[in-house]
Amino acid sequence: LDGDGQKALLGKPPDAQLLTQLEQVRKQGYSLNDEALVTGSTNVGVPIFEAGRPVAAIVVAGPSKRLPRSKQREIGALAAKTATLLSRGQQHHRREQW
Numbered sequence: 001l002d003g004d005g006q007k008a009l010l011g012k013p014p015d016a017q018l019l020t021q022l023e024q025v026r027k028q029g030y031s032l033n034d035e036a037l038v039t040g041s042t043n044v045g046v047p048i049f050e051a052g053r054p055v056a057a058i059v060v061a062g063p064s065k066r067l068p069r070s071k072q073r074e075i076g077a078l079a080a081k082t083a084t085l086l087s088r089g090q091q092h093h094r095r096e097q098w
Contacts (some may be wrong), residue, residue: 001054028078035064042067046079049087058083 006057007013010088014022026032033043043061058079060067 005053028073028076029080032076032093035070036067040064042072042078044072044076046076046083047087048083051088056086058086 042064045059048056
């Protein structure tokens, strides 16, 4: 989302730390939650777009033992590729990784 969209979603402008995190997600093509919220749980997420706006998401979630760090990049790339196939309209941020 652009700055106005981020503000509308969050209720306030994102802080510098969140903007840095969002830029990293854009660069790698997926978000990663490696036990940040729940110990023993790892989640990889990617947005599905319609006309350049996020409308849904794919999330691969599981026990961290089944989603080890050695596989997270591969899982993220596969999820991002699938989301790109499901998305419709302009894709501003996608970086081909596969």
